[in-house]
Amino acid sequence: MIAAAAVGGILLAAVTLYCILGGADFGGGLWDLMAGGDRRGRAPRRLIDESITPVWEANHVWLVFALVIFWTAFPVAFAAVMTAAALPLWLAVGGIVLRGAGFAFRKEVSGLGLQRAFGAVFALSSLLTPFFMGTVIGAVAAGKIPADASHASMAAWTSPTSLLIGLLFVGACGYLAAVYLVGEAKRRGDRRMQGYFTRRALAAGAATGALSLATLAELHGPAPALQHNLTGRALPLVILAGVTGLAVLILLAARRPRGIRVLAALGVAAVVWGWGVAQYPALLPGTAVTLSNAGAPHSTLVALVVLFIAVAVLIGPSFGLLFALHGRQLLQGGNGLTAPAGGAGSPARRPRSWGPPGRVSRAVAIGLIAAGAVARARRNR
Numbered sequence: 001m002i003a004a005a006a007v008g009g010i011l012l013a014a015v016t017l018y019c020i021l022g023g024a025d026f027g028g029g030l031w032d033l034m035a036g037g038d039r040r041g042r043a044p045r046r047l048i049d050e051s052i053t054p055v056w057e058a059n060h061v062w063l064v065f066a067l068v069i070f071w072t073a074f075p076v077a078f079a080a081v082m083t084a085a086a087l088p089l090w091l092a093v094g095g096i097v098l099r100g101a102g103f104a105f106r107k108e109v110s111g112l113g114l115q116r117a118f119g120a121v122f123a124l125s126s127l128l129t130p131f132f133m134g135t136v137i138g139a140v141a142a143g144k145i146p147a148d149a150s151h152a153s154m155a156a157w158t159s160p161t162s163l164l165i166g167l168l169f170v171g172a173c174g175y176l177a178a179v180y181l182v183g184e185a186k187r188r189g190d191r192r193m194q195g196y197f198t199r200r201a202l203a204a205g206a207a208t209g210a211l212s213l214a215t216l217a218e219l220h221g222p223a224p225a226l227q228h229n230l231t232g233r234a235l236p237l238v239i240l241a242g243v244t245g246l247a248v249l250i251l252l253a254a255r256r257p258r259g260i261r262v263l264a265a266l267g268v269a270a271v272v273w274g275w276g277v278a279q280y281p282a283l284l285p286g287t288a289v290t291l292s293n294a295g296a297p298h299s300t301l302v303a304l305v306v307l308f309i310a311v312a313v314l315i316g317p318s319f320g321l322l323f324a325l326h327g328r329q330l331l332q333g334g335n336g337l338t339a340p341a342g343g344a345g346s347p348a349r350r351p352r353s354w355g356p357p358g359r360v361s362r363a364v365a366i367g368l369i370a371a372g373a374v375a376r377a378r379r380n381r
Contacts, residue, residue: 003301004291005281007073010308012276014066019272020176020265022059023169027177028052029099029126030170031200032119038112045119047193048177051184052103058322060096065311073304076147076294077283084149084156085139088132095129098122127170134169138162141275142222143286161222164215171208172268178204179248179264182257187327198252205249212241212271223285229278237274241267 028048035041035048071078082089102122106115135157139145142161144153156162178201185193216238219227230238244267248260281290295301 004295016272018062023173024176027173030174033123080149085136086152092132095125099125130169131166134166135162138165147287168211175204234274234278237270241270
């Protein structure tokens with residue numbers, strides 16, 4: 001039971017990292033969509049593009065890691081979710097692919113019409129992908145996923161709870177992105193963009209808070225046990241999420257953005273962990289599937305804990321270096337390090353190419369999938 005709980009915590013940690021890192025990328029696409037025409041939206045789109053480009057593909061490592069952990073450690077629950085909620089999951093995967101294609105090709109094509117078309121693909125996919133992901137989480141939380149699911153079910157992910165959580169995901173992504181972009185604009189000394197994204201962060205924060213309260217109220221019907229636990233043993237985390245959200249809004253309104261990115265990420269993490277604590281030990285609420293009775297053999301769970309430690313040791317510093325270089329504006333797009341600007345009359349220096357970060361993230365993803373396959377083979381043997 002201890003090993004299963006530890007792996008469950010690791011799975012929740014991976015989901016949390018994907019929410020606060022990948023979620024902000026999706027939110028950037030939302031603000032790209034709402035930036036307006038070519039002239040009015042040029043400045044915010046430039047800031048969004050420069051903020052996302054060095055890290056957008058690397059953030060998907062955490063999604064791959066979460067999926068590997070889920071199917072290896074809890075295959076019964078994984079099969080049920082992937083079967084009953086197959087349609088929104090495939091739509092989310094398609095959105096990730098289209099989003100990446102739109103984001104990459106928009107910068108490669110030269111015609112204005114093609115740029116607009118690829119930009120629309122990027123922006124709309126950034127909106128729809130977190131929505132469909134949220135509906136899947138809503139289906140699980142509302143107890144709509146049967147343990148013996150044998151076919152896809154529209155009813156599983158189209159309930160009011162699922163739709164509300166889908167909208168909550170979109171709002172949270174927009175909130176995180178706007179808050180992060182406020183900090184980015186402040187670091188660059190761009191007061192106009194700082195004010196621009198401050199207004200959007202305030203609006204997104206208020207909308208996300210309202211959606212959170214609506215979702216909590218809606219859980220009373222389909223998932224009374226989950227709602228009871230959210231206002232019981234998970235209440236400290238719910239309060240933490242609310243307090244950090246209010247603190248961010250107050251700091252934004254007072255034009256004091258220092259520390260808001262950490263507070264916003266902490267608030268979203270508190271929401272994810274509040275859900276995990278409230279649902280524990282159930283994997284599929286409304287069924288008998290729990291962490292202890294639906295997990296892989298003990299040896300496999302221990303191997304996954306070891307794998308997580310290795311991932312933390314190997315990937316943690318790499319991500320730290322990536323974000324440190326990005327924070328110091330030493331990364332230019334996905335093409336490598338940018339040489340410092342010279343003085344007047346100094347010749348422009350061509351950036352040194354270190355290769356796109358996507359290659360690194362793909363290599364890590366392949367390694368995680370291979371490790372999961374090895375652990376699964378060991379369990380079957």
